Amino acid sequence: MKRVAAIVLGFGLVGCAGGPPSVRYSDGFMREVRETANPSTVVATEIAFARAAREDGQAAAMRQYLAGGGVIHDRGGVVDAGGWIAAQAAIPAPHQWTPLAIWSSCDGQLAISQGKYVGPDREWGFYVTVWERERNGSYRWIYTTGAPDAALTQRETRAAAPPAEEDESVIVVQAIPMIQGAVADCRTGDDTSSPGASAIADETASGGGVSDDGSLAWRWVQRADGGRSFAAQHWQGGQWKSAFDFVVTPDGRVDPQ
Numbered sequence: 001m002k003r004v005a006a007i008v009l010g011f012g013l014v015g016c017a018g019g020p021p022s023v024r025y026s027d028g029f030m031r032e033v034r035e036t037a038n039p040s041t042v043v044a045t046e047i048a049f050a051r052a053a054r055e056d057g058q059a060a061a062m063r064q065y066l067a068g069g070g071v072i073h074d075r076g077g078v079v080d081a082g083g084w085i086a087a088q089a090a091i092p093a094p095h096q097w098t099p100l101a102i103w104s105s106c107d108g109q110l111a112i113s114q115g116k117y118v119g120p121d122r123e124w125g126f127y128v129t130v131w132e133r134e135r136n137g138s139y140r141w142i143y144t145t146g147a148p149d150a151a152l153t154q155r156e157t158r159a160a161a162p163p164a165e166e167d168e169s170v171i172v173v174q175a176i177p178m179i180q181g182a183v184a185d186c187r188t189g190d191d192t193s194s195p196g197a198s199a200i201a202d203e204t205a206s207g208g209g210v211s212d213d214g215s216l217a218w219r220w221v222q223r224a225d226g227g228r229s230f231a232a233q234h235w236q237g238g239q240w241k242s243a244f245d246f247v248v249t250p251d252g253r254v255d256p257q
Helices: 027-035 040-057 059-063 083-089 149-159
Strands: 002-004 067-072 078-080 098-104 109-117 124-133 139-148 178-182 201-208 217-222 228-236 239-248
Touching: 002 040, 040 059, 040 098, 040 139, 059 067, 059 083, 067 083, 067 178, 067 228, 078 083, 078 139, 078 201, 078 217, 098 217, 109 217, 109 239, 124 149, 139 239, 149 178
Parallel strands: 067 139, 098 178
Antiparallel strands: 002 178, 067 078, 098 109, 109 124, 124 139, 201 217, 217 228, 228 239
16 A cells, blocks of 8 residues: 555645745646545545544534535444434534545545544544545545444553653653555456455345445445444455455444454
8 A cells, every 4th residue: 555644745725925826727637636546635634624623513524524415324323424413412522533544446536534533531443434526626425434442542542641750741742643545446448347245144234335437345234233344345456355344343342353
């Protein structure tokens, strides 16, 4: 997987008085940019999303970056995200979250981010979000799920703990992680195979999708016992390959297997 810098310089630059004149790009050039995979754009969207949650509140940020028809996958299954957000009296915002990896379709129309978060209770966990690119080139989320992870919580708590000789009020600033970025291979007209989907014995519901160019696929599954899972596949080397799997146990925690 190609590495993508966690902080992308140049986003949101504004012109200064007396500075160089603005550059106009042709419609053809802008169309080509919009049709090209760029995982760093998804990274920038994730960072902006997290900042909006801190500044404007979790509910407002979720609505701002939500695509029409977006869903949330929780223990009870998949629910309409817009209705769920509207029904909440308050949504506790995570203290912070950050993407760790981005998978993109060849044309950039679909992207999947996987990252870690820490909640108000100081419990750490992992999340998955599926993003679709809109006509204007911006990304909006269409699916998200997440769950706390005991091992991650232990590691992060230990890493943030001040040395014994230091005052407990000392704030330990952790380094921003490098974010992995992978772009699927483009498919030719001769490639007609579909991504495989293994059957799950107690599956009660499932869903997902495939990018318009057929290079990135994702699938969610809800189990009868309350467990849930997410799997992503991408087109690599002329065949479908697993990108990653995310499994949550019936008690709502990341499966350690």
